[in-house]
Amino acid sequence: MIKKQYLKETAIAATQQKGSASNNQKEVAKIQSWLNLYAVTNPAAGTATGIDSSFGPGTETAVKNFQKAKGLPQTGIVDSGVFAALCQPMVNAFKSPVAGTGLRELIVNTAMQHLANAPFELVIKGQSNSGPWVRAYMDNNEGTEWFWCMGFVQTIIDQAASQLGKDFRTLMPLTYSCDTVGTTGISKGLLSRVATVRANPSIVKPGDIFLVQKTPNDWFHTGLITAVHGDLFDTIEGNTNTDGSSNGNGVYKRVRNFQTSKLDVFSIQPLV
Template identity: 45%
Template sequence: MLPSTIVAGSHLPTRVRNELDWPLPIARGARQMRAKRVQEWLTIAGFSLNIDSDFGAATEQRVKDFQSNRGLPATGQVDARTHEQLVDPLVKAIAPINAGNRTLADLILSYAVQHVAQHPVEAGGDNCGPWVRAYMGQDGPDWRWCSGFVCFALEQAARTLGVRQPIPSSASCDTMSANARNAGLYHREGTVRPSQILPGSFFLVRRTNNDWTHIGVVSDAGADTMRTVEGNTDSGGSDNGFEASERVRNYAKKDFIIW
């Protein structure tokens, strides 16, 4: 069942609905994704355990620990109230933002910041876990999710304004670059001044003339550095990190998609 905090009629992409709409209750003896999602969200919440898709004694105890921590009856079974507490970070991340007089770029940044506030992080392996699947539709070592993260914010912003996306979403940085070029929105390093890089623009990390390895959202473009919001990164700026966070980057080997 969907958390009660999801407004009836809210638009939820299938990949997100799958991460929120669980058959309840879930208890000892559950297997496969029913058990795996519980274990992933417990781990993300700080109640780490082996993510083995088998709801056994250890998972039951960790559910009890989580329930006690959240002031819920410590039954060891995932009921509706426990489920809502487990997935609450994702629910908050996808909450609609009032459009007001905001532009598409404004809303892209606002949604990206809203996601980072809930600390999207991998669980269960490289590029794995419910956050990755919500952004990408699937997970695993090959599913680097930086593009899924920024495209999710783009999708939310366009939906809020009731407009078409200026470029299609893609899981590929190279495809995002090509889409932006086709739409006349791509700007190569050195062709724009920092003052022209509006908050909510995308930056692309360029490895070669035809290969981009990472993408994120610009939150503020200064004279020498820019502040960013990005997924699948870490404190060192890896293009295959483990979390979404805010960072500071320089302009070297960076290209831009400016709305």
Template identity: 40%
Template structure:
């Protein structure tokens, strides 16, 4: 499958008039930069390193829990043999090659693939992409805000300080925009409050005006009390007079802002504000 391109880095472009250069730079910056999935490194018993830990993470996510120590020992080898014997990959020959690793990572490969049928518009594309990710049950593994799904949504970052709800929103928007070949609808940030501030002009929809909210828009949960700012975000996939249905990352069945998975939620308008993806 096609791999997405790396994030854009601004650099001088020669031979362009200033006005044309400005328009070109704005277009490139608005297009959807997505980090490609990491390459597969074949390995076998005795190997050590991050590529082994990645295999162990996926074994655990697929129901074959092993220690996430980056050491390809007998337990990892046995878990891989069991995974292959279950019919998920070719017969185990002692090597975790591209065929085996791709089989392990199939949920992520399916999540980041172009949605089918091709959506007619960006709002439909955003909702379809979010639903496609939800079906593959993205979740943490190995600790708070850790694992391959978190690294996907956070451009390689992970750890306690990297709450990934905004990263999930950003990735879904980027994937949808990339498939349709259109600019990113919003300026991204991994901070919910900064995300709102960067896009407030012409895009901000206060929760008191729910009649303006549409499928594909982004919701934000206001912090409780007098402290300004936002603490959680996600994608709106259905709008009703008294509630919205959402798909959101770094949450759980209780709707926590510091959860561990991608979930579908039903939220009253209460403490919600929104950003429209169509200015």
């Protein structure tokens, strides 16, 4: 893979524990982040805690609660084994084998694998669009201004293409910008515009990228198309929510009506 930030999000350099002089603030914040992400899918576990880079009694208690939930000894100490359990969802998303007979199927199945592991953003020090998943998709960038929908799309395509020994950057530049991908699609003749998609939806295939159009040359959200049926696209999108926001909080499977929404489609066919 080209995008390898996930490796840093799934490892700590040394054991971290309450009051230790050898604690590393970045490592502690990473632990606190994963404790909060566990709380997103397990709200009764008691692992939600402040993300302040300090391993105090609150973090220790949250760690013990996590250990209890996972059937581990309740030491309150985070060694490599405990941290591996904390970040297991990301390891599953990025490292578990993905089946598929071609790039399009691999893209869809890779997106489904990420979706199954509940990628979610956190608010850290008042900044949304933050946390391990965002940094993994955005190459260590995070914060309110870092919308991460394109980072998600390119990470999925990168992961799928790498299984076939392909470099997604031959299709489009590494970017976090919908506009950059849209203009690249225009220049390469790979972008089907709204009217064309509505008139001939059969040109759209699973694994292609939709871009939500603000104006003909300005796009503000993106995601992956997993299926086409009737007037609808099934999609998997990052940085959205149940309302289809362009600045939501996680990865969701959605349905979008391309007859009523302004959706351009970028074809990945040259990479296939």
